[in-house]
Amino acid sequence: xxxxxxxIIRFDSIVKxxxxxxxxxxxxxxxxEGTVHSLLGENGAGKTTLMKxxxxxxxxxxxxxxxxxxKTDIVSPMKAIELGxxxxxxxxxxxxxxxxxxxxxxxxxxVSMTRPTRQIERKLIELAGKYGLDVEPRAKIWQLSAGExxxxxxxxxxxxxxxxxxxxxxTSVLTPGETERLFNVLEEMVTGGKTVxxxxxxxxxxxxxxxxxxxxxxxxxxxxLATASTxxxxxxxxxxxxxxxxxxxxxxxxxxxxxxxxxxxxTYNDKGVIAVNDLSFTVCEGEILGVAGVAGxxxxxxxxxxxxxRGATSGKVVINGKDLTNATPxxxxxxRVAHVPEDRIKQGIVGELTLNDNAILKSYRxxxxxxxxxxxxKKVREWTENLIEEFNVKAPGTDTPANLLSGGNIQKLIxxxxxxxxxxxxxxxxxxxxxxxxxxxxxxxxxxxQREDGVAVLLISENLTEITSLSDRIAVLFEGNxxxxxxxxxxxxEEIGMMMAGTPLEQL
Amino acid sequence: MKEYLPFEISERPNPxxxxxxxxxxxxxxxxxxxxxxxxWAYGTNPISAYTALFDGAFGGVYELLETIRRAIPLLLAxxxxxxxxxxxxxxxxxxxxxLLGTIAATWVALFSPVPExxxxxxxxxxxxxxxxxxxxVPAVLKSKLGINDVITTLMMNYIAINLVLFLVQGPWKGxxxxxxxxxxxxxxxxxxxxIGSSNVHWLTLxxxxxxxxxxxxxxxxxxxxxxxxxxxxxPSAGRFAGMSxxxxxxxxxxxxxxxxxxxxxxxxxxxxxxxxxxxxLSLGYGYTAIIVAWLAxxxxxxxxxxxxxxxxxxxxxxxxxxxxxxxxxITDVFNxxxxxFLIGSEILMNYKIExxxx
Numbered sequence: 069x070x071x072x073x074x075x076i077i078r079f080d081s082i083v084k085x086x087x088x089x090x091x092x093x094x095x096x097x098x099x100x101e102g103t104v105h106s107l108l109g110e111n112g113a114g115k116t117t118l119m120k121x122x123x124x125x126x127x128x129x130x131x132x133x134x135x136x137x138x139k140t141d142i143v144s145p146m147k148a149i150e151l152g153x154x155x156x157x158x159x160x161x162x163x164x165x166x167x168x169x170x171x172x173x174x175x176x177x178x179v180s181m182t183r184p185t186r187q188i189e190r191k192l193i194e195l196a197g198k199y200g201l202d203v204e205p206r207a208k209i210w211q212l213s214a215g216e217x218x219x220x221x222x223x224x225x226x227x228x229x230x231x232x233x234x235x236x237x238x239t240s241v242l243t244p245g246e247t248e249r250l251f252n253v254l255e256e257m258v259t260g261g262k263t264v265x266x267x268x269x270x271x272x273x274x275x276x277x278x279x280x281x282x283x284x285x286x287x288x289x290x291x292x293l294a295t296a297s298t299x300x301x302x303x304x305x306x307x308x309x310x311x312x313x314x315x316x317x318x319x320x321x322x323x324x325x326x327x328x329x330x331x332x333x334x335t336y337n338d339k340g341v342i343a344v345n346d347l348s349f350t351v352c353e354g355e356i357l358g359v360a361g362v363a364g365x366x367x368x369x370x371x372x373x374x375x376x377x378r379g380a381t382s383g384k385v386v387i388n389g390k391d392l393t394n395a396t397p398x399x400x401x402x403x404r405v406a407h408v409p410e411d412r413i414k415q416g417i418v419g420e421l422t423l424n425d426n427a428i429l430k431s432y433r434x435x436x437x438x439x440x441x442x443x444x445x446k447k448v449r450e451w452t453e454n455l456i457e458e459f460n461v462k463a464p465g466t467d468t469p470a471n472l473l474s475g476g477n478i479q480k481l482i483x484x485x486x487x488x489x490x491x492x493x494x495x496x497x498x499x500x501x502x503x504x505x506x507x508x509x510x511x512x513x514x515x516x517x518q519r520e521d522g523v524a525v526l527l528i529s530e531n532l533t534e535i536t537s538l539s540d541r542i543a544v545l546f547e548g549n550x551x552x553x554x555x556x557x558x559x560x561x562e563e564i565g566m567m568m569a570g571t572p573l574e575q576l
Numbered sequence: 577m578k579e580y581l582p583f584e585i586s587e588r589p590n591p592x593x594x595x596x597x598x599x600x601x602x603x604x605x606x607x608x609x610x611x612x613x614x615x616w617a618y619g620t621n622p623i624s625a626y627t628a629l630f631d632g633a634f635g636g637v638y639e640l641l642e643t644i645r646r647a648i649p650l651l652l653a654x655x656x657x658x659x660x661x662x663x664x665x666x667x668x669x670x671x672x673x674x675l676l677g678t679i680a681a682t683w684v685a686l687f688s689p690v691p692e693x694x695x696x697x698x699x700x701x702x703x704x705x706x707x708x709x710x711x712x713v714p715a716v717l718k719s720k721l722g723i724n725d726v727i728t729t730l731m732m733n734y735i736a737i738n739l740v741l742f743l744v745q746g747p748w749k750g751x752x753x754x755x756x757x758x759x760x761x762x763x764x765x766x767x768x769x770x771i772g773s774s775n776v777h778w779l780t781l782x783x784x785x786x787x788x789x790x791x792x793x794x795x796x797x798x799x800x801x802x803x804x805x806x807x808x809x810x811p812s813a814g815r816f817a818g819m820s821x822x823x824x825x826x827x828x829x830x831x832x833x834x835x836x837x838x839x840x841x842x843x844x845x846x847x848x849x850x851x852x853x854x855x856x857l858s859l860g861y862g863y864t865a866i867i868v869a870w871l872a873x874x875x876x877x878x879x880x881x882x883x884x885x886x887x888x889x890x891x892x893x894x895x896x897x898x899x900x901x902x903x904x905x906i907t908d909v910f911n912x913x914x915x916x917f918l919i920g921s922e923i924l925m926n927y928k929i930e931x932x933x934x
Contacts, residue, residue, distance in 0.1 A: 397816065397817070398818030401818055414810070415812050415813050415816045418805075425805070425806070430817055443802060469589070471589055472589060
């Protein structure tokens with residue numbers, strides 16, 4: 069690796085500006101052929117933007133990309149594919165009603181007119197065998213697990229002759245076992261001479277899989293180093309720009325009476341498969357119960373059943389001593405249950421409406437916001453102004469449409485709205501997902517504050533650090549089953565990790 | 577977005593009022609330019625065609641009253657459609673709902689025991705109800721069973737058309753109409769007063785103006801209206817907040833169908849005074865009202881303006897037929913072009929184009 073070869077990709081002073089922000093600021097670094105190169109940085113550091121520039125989805129404002137030493141203009145994804153660049157996006161771009169083969173056929177021009185699937189299938193099986201990417205070619209996309217979908221995406225890129233493969237946060241949707249499998253595939257590909265660019269914010273993965281790592285922060289390159297000559301501590305410092313405090317200040321837990329009691333709860337997901345299986349637990353006043361687990365192990369269905377958005381097939385949900393199994397969302401909310409939803413843009417706000425309208429989403433039927441059927445926007449505006457100030461939402465005014473706010477500010481608005489309803493129970497799903505460090509910290513402190521005020525909090529998160537630093541007790545879900553429940557000070561990250569991967573507590 | 581283009585395209589997440597108005601006017605202008613090719617193809621000078629159109633719509637008191645008369649059904653049905661569209665309910669069935677209003681009015685005027693002095697309020701009441709019930713069928717089908725609203729509302733139109741045809745050729749065929757497929761004439765008490773000798777049935781006009789104002793208040797200042805706005809813009813957030821999609825769909829279609837039904841009452845009690853062939857009763861007002869609501873950008877108060885505008889196209893189109901001998905379908909061509917350019921211009925509202933500085 070020390071020999072001086074021409075790097076396969078060289079970024080030279082790439083600048084990409086958006087209306088309000090410089091996403092990439094004079095980014096320069098090189099990627100060597102036949103290596104795994106990690107792009108490390110927090111959300112909003114500009115990793116995905118840079119890769120979208122490389123893949124032709126965005127056009128840079130200035131700077132040059134050299135491919136194998138040659139200056140290249142990548143004007144479109146089509147051009148990128150032609151040049152041997154493939155990208156697997158964080159949110160898969162597959163047509164779910166079509167089969168794997170049909171998805172690969174999309175956009176292909178050199179297939180035979182007669183029986184094209186046969187031709188594609190043959191080549192697909194050959195590629196899959198070579199790299200250990202097994203997917204059923206005739207399966208419909210919606211039937212596949214996240215890992216299988218990802219393999220289908222990788223196969224599509226390889227089918228089109230990708231020599232350089234960009235993977236955007238590929239492990240965020242995978243179980244630990246699937247992650248292991250993905251890494252084997254990547255190693256296989258690198259051995260075969262391909263180059264992999266791996267976008268992530270997870271340090272363990274950088275250390276494990278990559279040869280080189282480039283750290284981005286606020287759109288700038290902080291450093292490019294060989295993984296062998298660095299460590300996690302150094303990388304995290306470079307990534308965040310300061311020592312990371314993993315422990316928040318917190319008072320000891322003052323447990324009161326049970327607010328939420330769940331007994332033998334079972335429900336199915338949208339495909340009719342059991343998503344939550346015979347779950348029993350309680351959350352009491354002044355306590356945060358953390359639910360850890362890899363995404364897609366029943367967390368979403370659990371929060372939906374508890375908030376009335378999904379029916380339970382068996383079991384009981386008792387809130388404030390009242391049986392609210394299969395009650396309507398409104399009935400449950402009236403029991404002073406606040407909900408910070410998983411998908412804040414889709415469920416938490418109405419983007420086209422103003423902050424005023426969004427601030428009363430849960431309370432528009434109550435005084436003083438409405439009398440009879442009439443809304444009093446004067447009162448609503450006053451309330452929204454208070455909310456914005458108290459929860460530090462950065463917005464030009466209360467008449468601003470909510471979709472003009474950044475993710476962190478939207479989340480602060482949602483949390484502020486939910487918390488201001490004076491709840492007894494807060495169900496928070498991935499409350500800091502995708503937020504910058506500052507906003508995430510504010511959100512976490514808000515949750516701790518609620519706990520100190522005696523509110524019961526059910527915290528569902530994939531972020532293990534968040535779970536361990538906030539929760540008083542930690543429950544781990546795997547395929548809808550409770551793997552175990554541990555007290556905060558008795559838990560080790562290793563144990564929780566094992567449970568997340570499917571080993572019950574008793575077997576540890 | 578591509579560098580080889582001399583301009584840059586970027587998103588405009590929340591277009592301002594000025595942008596919406598400018599883009600809409602540009603769309604109208606484009607439609608007029610496109611229509612001038614049609615005139616030209618007929619061997620008519622587009623400028624003289626537009627002069628005739630303008631004179632026919634605004635040239636004098638008679639023309640102006642004629643424009644207003646055409647605007648009345650468009651106003652009522654258009655305001656109703658605004659509230660449906662606001663809730664993302666694509667009601668293409670105003671035409672059928674309007675015809676149901678005419679059927680209800682005919683029943684009140686000719687076959688009901690309602691005494692003559694009460695006939696006018698009864699006609700509007702039953703007309704509203706008939707249009708509403710007609711609209712509730714697709715509302716229930718969509719909100720309960722997920723059946724596509726565009727298709728069901730559209731198909732209900734054909735049922736309504738044939739229902740009217742059946743009535744005027746069968747059970748309700750008038751005895752004093754010399755065998756024509758008309759119902760008998762309405763009694764005097766079932767005929768709406770008009771302004772002077774014109775056909776402007778002012779009562780319907782007043783109902784339309786008041787309804788525009790009430791629906792504006794309903795949408796923007798009340799809790800049911802709030803639910804319409806939330807569910808129409810982000811249904812899953814509405815569900816999440818405990819709102820009922822079924823209840824709101826039924827409410828908007830009840831109002832939407834009812835408004836179209838009253839438009840039908842106005843036409844039959846104010847102009848025709850008998851049930852007759854549906855194409856003579858309506859002239860496609862229910863379809864044109866879709867364009868009226870769309871051009872108003874789902875603002876009920878703006879419908880007052882856009883309904884007047886399309887009223888002008890109808891009456892101007894009449895003048896074109898008479899003075900230039902153009903076929904009567906010219907109004908349809910106009911309406912079609914306007915809708916085409918309006919929908920095409922949507923994207924210009926949500927994106928902006930900036931010339932690159934060299």
